[in-house]
Amino acid sequence: MELTDNEAIAQSLAGRPEAFATVVRRHGQAVHGYLFRRSDRQTADDLLGEVWLRAFRSRHSYDQQGPSARPWLFGIARNTLRAHWRLRATFRDDLIELSHDPWSDADARLDAARQRPALREALRVLCPEDREVLLLVAWEHLSPAEIAVSLGIPAGTARWRLHRARALFQQCFDDETPVLSSVPCTKEP
């Protein structure tokens, strides 16, 4: 029988490092999809191996908070994408300001895929944290509890952010009022 994620990672820490390959095979496509949706195929192909090496090297800090390692892996994919973005920003002055937010890559993909401008605009308006919460549900199909694991925030905060993000997103989409700058992320109540 196939090892579960938790078993595979535990074994990989107990003298069988190659057991980690089970996790790669199980979630390889999901991690690739995460990268692809936020950048493009080439970037996803290029970064996939790095995400897995990072995951493998940091598996000591893997905290079994559920049956699946996927939320944790998306967190590593997010950091890898950010590092990639920062590296790229160092060669492009105009990107430095945005270097913590890899959104423009995803926006470029949606643009190429001819997605509605209203959709892209409504997403652009969201602050990066809220946007990521919304996308983890819409694109990666995580539950609020898994989002909490992925982002390292309390579950209550994840739920609250999701609620806020969905409402704001729908509102911006309906209004189609041009918004010049994104809404700052407010503190949780």
Added chain:
Amino acid sequence: MDAFQLLEEAGNVPLADDTTIEAAVDLLLIAAFQEGSQLDLAGSRAVAADANSVGHPRPRPRPIIASLTGASDAFSQDQAGHRHRRALRVAAAVVVVAAVAVGSSVLLPGGSTPAAAAVLKNLARVAAAQPAPAVPNPGQYLYADSVGTYTSSTCFNDCSGSPTIAVANTFSWLVPEHRQIWIGANGSGRLIETFGQPTFPSAQNRALWLAAGSPVLPTSPVDASFGPGGLGDGPTNLASLPTDPSVLANEIASRKIESGPPGPAEDFSQVGDLLRETDASPALRSALFQVAAGLPGVEVLGAVTDHAGQTGVGLGYVHDGVRQEFIFDPKTSSLLGEQDTVVGPGSSYHAPVGTVVDWAVYLQPSIVNSIAPRPSSSVMPGLSVRSPWSSSTAS
């Protein structure tokens, strides 16, 4: 309109290619090997008594059992050249070698080029970081010890006619072999080989052997000494090869193996020849892996364990229905072992898919001061010629 639903649809992206995922798996396995203390590949290998061990001895000349009546000139044909495992060893007569080699040259390129390229590029990095191997001083010898099984083939009737008939009248048998070789700085040295009981790779080969009148299959031990140059130019002759990967790739592409496979299959074979038991420099070995990374059709076999229980990363190339497979230690990039496996139609071995037609495992070579016989550093393993490498990551 439900903006959330639109957003979900906007997240539909095509799946990654399988090769992309497999490349990630292979990178991971390499990282796992490099980390794994339990998988201490170097430690699990038999080490020769001499402490001055070096990474890689030179390519070994291959004894060819020249005919059914005797093996007297076994080495003369091959001594100048390196050992080319994929050159078909149909050796009853030169004309037969030619006839069979042109038989069916259908190139069957494998799939995983990106995965193979990722593995090979990593091996190139590992190779470049290795310390330079020791080379024998005048009066010293590179001593290498290996075990394996090789296939010998003989045509017994109508051998100079059509290739089809020649193949139909050719039977193959497998001979377990234990080999010790001493290679001096000037190319002099000694070769001792002992052979086990011959077997047949399939019932059809046995039937053909019976049809040929059940000739005695020679398995006499070999003990031969060589004067200067007898084993090539000596271990340092590789120093003349370019270490720029693109220059080296052209050099390799321009070389031809007599009766060997054409095109990329030949190039892959040559890369193996130059990595096999040589004292090639780290720079050259790194370049060789990069050359292989540029060859179309190289496949990754995943993590495999060879016949001596050594685990490493496997790479293969299919030609004429036979896959030439190498297994490398991902920690050091050294060649641990190799084998040839029937994987499809087109082979001349009359053997079913999955048959391992030959294999070898290489034990840690060393520098020694004389060609005096020495006890083997290894126990000859079970020589189970039918069992393919076990693959712990078969997908």
